[in-house]
Amino acid sequence: MNENEIIADVIIIGGGPAGLSAALWCCELGMKTILFEKETEFGGQLLSIYNPIKNYIGVETGNGRELRDLFLKSVENRDFLRRLEADVAEINVTNKTAVLRSGEIFTYKALIVATGVRRRKLGVYGEEELQGRGIIDSGSKYREKAAGKTVVIVGGGDAAIENALILSEYAAKVYVVHRRNSFRARDEFLQQARQHPRIELLTNAEPGKFTGAQTLESVEIKDLQTGEVKMLPADIALIRIGVEPNTEMLRSQLDLDPNGYIMINAHCETNIMGIYAIGDAANPKSPTISTAAGTAAVAAKSAFNWTTQNKPV
Ligand SMILES: Cc1cc2nc3c(=O)[nH]c(=O)nc-3n(C[C@H](O)[C@H](O)[C@H](O)COP(=O)(O)OP(=O)(O)OC[C@H]3O[C@@H](n4cnc5c(N)ncnc54)[C@H](O)[C@@H]3O)c2cc1C
Structure with missing residues (x-):
């Protein structure tokens, strides 16, 4: 898929395990898919796992980066538009558009939010300044x-x-x-x-x-x-004082729980038809790679139903 076709069947926000798995499944189901990741590389939290990963079924890796590489290998021959350094700043649920911080606007039929979580900060003097220096x-x-x-x-x-x-x-x-x-x-x-x-x-x-x-x-x-x-x-x-979801830009658009996590049903549907949420951003009780991959498959199937038949699952 090339960048001129800006009307996607599915836009996925976030290129961690959930977003990458969703991209795989959306391609598998034949949907025109765009994946946006705001960082300079895909992988999300996998890039900060330095221990062996032994609890993702079927594979053991020495660290998160190795598992990320396997995930990238799984999608390397799939035809979808993938963009790094693409920070989705805003979504408009009425126009069905995702707006990048660069100003570019993309239209979707279905949207999958896979924005994950980030580490909570103390917000005290010296915390930012001495990062990496102690x-x-x-x-x-x-x-x-x-x-x-x-x-x-x-x-x-x-x-x-x-x-x-x-x-x-x-x-x-x-x-x-x-x-x-x-x-x-x-x-x-x-x-x-x-x-x-x-x-x-x-x-x-x-x-x-x-x-x-x-x-x-x-x-x-x-x-x-x-x-x-x-x-x-x-x-x-x-x-290490916990994590918080990357959901600020969705605050006035989707139903969130009091801690900012996106509220979903068993089909990963949010309160807005055609918008799905997966992985850590929507699953505070089960923040795992398996949940990210599993919910990605659920959301992709739900999105397929929505984009092909214009009805929920
Ligand atoms: C140290 C550590 C060890 C862990 N060990 C394990 C383990 O052994 N087993 C296990 O199952 N799980 C483990 N986890 C948890 C696991 O990594 C997460 O559950 C998993 O990464 C969640 O995937 P995700 O895609 O939902 O979110 P993330 O991995 O958080 O990815 C979200 C992505 O979305 C991007 N993003 C956010 N906002 C935007 C935006 N506006 N526009 C574009 N992109 C955006 C982020 O940059 C990020 O790349 C560990 C986590 C850590 C930190």
Whole structure:
């Protein structure tokens, strides 16, 4: 399909596992398909998985990028228009158009939203400035680089505690800072962390700012019970306080739950006929690659029914 045919049967927003799987299925069903991804490469969160992936049936890979490459191989000979650095800024459900940040307008018969989630930020001083200069994005990736260093991890769920365990293999000291008085992480992780001689769990505590001249030097921690503020010397920090859906541009268009996730039925239909949502952006209880791929197939079938017979499933 070439770019002059701007009326697509299906436009897919987001080129992670859900969007790529949807593109495969839409082609399989013979629909004219366009896939938009705002980043410079396809893959979504797969690109930030540095551990082996062992829970996607039929294949085991050393990391997320390897699985992404297999996904790309599956679609390489499929005839659909794929665009990188194509940030969908707006959709108009009345005109059935998707507008890119560049201003280009594309018309669809059906729309599949696969925009995924992003990591939540603390929004405190130094968090942006020291990104990549002490504030890291993955425990696995920096496991060995943490040798002899002091690490501060912010968060209280599985991701925070699992990363504490990973980084404590080499680090001299790992603090886990959590604003509540109990952790949400699974018992298995917590037990290991509590028994670890180099991990210290700080509850009712919150980071106020990250400071350092060239790289991170310390994290200001506030005790939420006493109000006391202290500076914790640190070389590395990792923030794991959950995720939020990439659904801002849909806020006034589609029904979202109170956390911003797109509400769908069993056919992946949203409240607007012909618009479907898949993967993490619509499945907060099951944010997995399998769900992304599975819901993609469901949405593609629903979209096929809609575009060929103008009726829902
Ligand atoms: C560290 C880590 C480890 C994980 N381990 C596993 C595991 O072992 N097993 C497992 O099943 N799952 C795992 N997951 C979760 C899994 O990666 C996600 O469930 C999956 O990636 C969701 O796919 P998705 O396509 O819905 O969303 P994403 O992967 O989030 O992709 C969404 C894509 O949409 C793009 N996008 C967003 N907004 C726009 C826009 N406006 N215009 C254009 N493009 C847009 C984004 O740039 C992104 O590329 C892990 C995740 C992480 C972060």
